[in-house]
Each structure stands twice: as C-alpha cells, then as structure tokens.
Amino acid sequence: MDNQNDLRFLSVKLYPYFSDVVVGSEKVVKYRRYFYKCMDNCLSQRDIRFISGSRAEGLDLPGSDLDLMCLTDTYVVDENKGIHRSILEKLNGDCVCFGTTKTLNIDFKTLCKIHGPAVSTALNGIQEVDFVRCLPCREWPSIAKRWLHRSRCFKWPSSDLITEAIHEGVLLVPVGSKSPSSEENNTEWRFSFSLTEKLLVHSFNHTQLLCYALLKIVLKEIFNKVNIFENCYAHIT
Helix, strand or coil: CCCHHHHHHHHHHHHHHHHHHHCCCHHHHHHHHHHHHHHHHHHCCCCEEEEECHHHHCCCCCCCCCEEEEECCCCCECCCCCCCCCHHHHHCCCCCCHHHCCCCCHHHCCCCEEECCEEEEEECCCEEEEEEEEEEECCCCHHHHHHHHCCCCCCCCCHHHHHHHHHHCCEEEECCCCCCCCCCCCCCEEEECHHHHHHHHHCCCHHHHHHHHHHHHHHHHCHHHHCCCCCHHHHHC
C-alpha cells in the first residue's frame, strides 16, 4: 500500500464492515449505552455503583469485558502524607490493618472464581462479569493532575468534559499479584480512571469510535501477546 488511493480504497471497504458487523451502527451503539446506563442506575441502589469496561463504552467486540465496580465508601483514600502511622497500628502493633486483610473477595468465593484482583461469574450463562472492589479517592491524585491542565492542540477533551471527569472522580482498585508468592502483594493498589475513560469514549463521534475499536483489536491481538501495552493507554494517549 504505497499511495493515498490504496489507503482510501481500504478505508471505504473497511468502514461498512466495522460499522455494521464489528461495532454496530450509531443507533445500535446508542441503544447499547442506554441499556448499560439503565443498569448503572438500577445497580447504584445496591452495593454495585458503576459499570465499566468495553460494553459500557458501547462496544460489543469478541471478548468484551463488563466490570461491576463495587464501591466501598466506608473508606476514603486521601493523598495527605501527614499521618505516617495510625492510632491502631501504634497501640496494637499485632493488629491486621485493612490493607492486609483478605476480605475484598470473600463475599463472592462460594459463587464465583477469583481472577486477579476481581471475582468473575457468568451473567445468566451469557458472558463473564468481573466484580471489582474499589475505594473512592477524595480528589484526583497529584500524579494525574497534569493530564487535567496540559495544553491540547485540538481542544479535546473540552473544558466541560474535564470538569465532568473531575466530578466523576478516581477509584483505587487492588492489583493482581505478579509474584510467585501470593502473600507478597496483598497491599498493592492502583488508580483506576475507568469513569473518566467511559466519559471520553462516549464523547467520540461514530468514526472515532470505529478507529478506537480497531485500535483495541490491534492491542489485544498483536501487542498484548507480548504484554507491551494495557488497554487504558488507548483512552488517555
């Protein structure tokens, strides 16, 4: 493929296939998002507060995931480093603190299987669903605030979208152990920007969504085989 005509020809052939077969039409994507938004509203009355993953973004690619974020708002994550040791740790050094407990998945052990930091089950035998315990952050972490204020050549995302992203907040989720010993990584967590990622994808027009779907397929089928990239890079770069 050496010239623009070949590239244009390929794009014309690829577009209807992606729009009609792989991703779906604009109307299909709209209905799909509306369905998961309704699920979001229903489940928010229970322990499950948010739905994330490719399906919530409006995609239904082979192997698309559906993550149910179980928000534990009893605890709030604060970046303040002023307090290095808690009263509990100081007075009772042999006590087990929250970060080292194994209660994150205990509610699901009898019905589901443990999959890294999540527990997985089948939804009426149709698809796998991951339940992920998460903690709310009091504010955006300082390491990520640079993304909020950096200059943007094409004014995307808009200031309104960034304001909405700040309002949605950031979550803290447990990290699956990469160590041969499962005892070593019980206290490791990572920031999850899944709520902002969903906002960004919902702001795409249909052509941009098709390009995004193609990028996800490339990441999954090619790069992830050698474990170079994570899917989240497709949202934020």
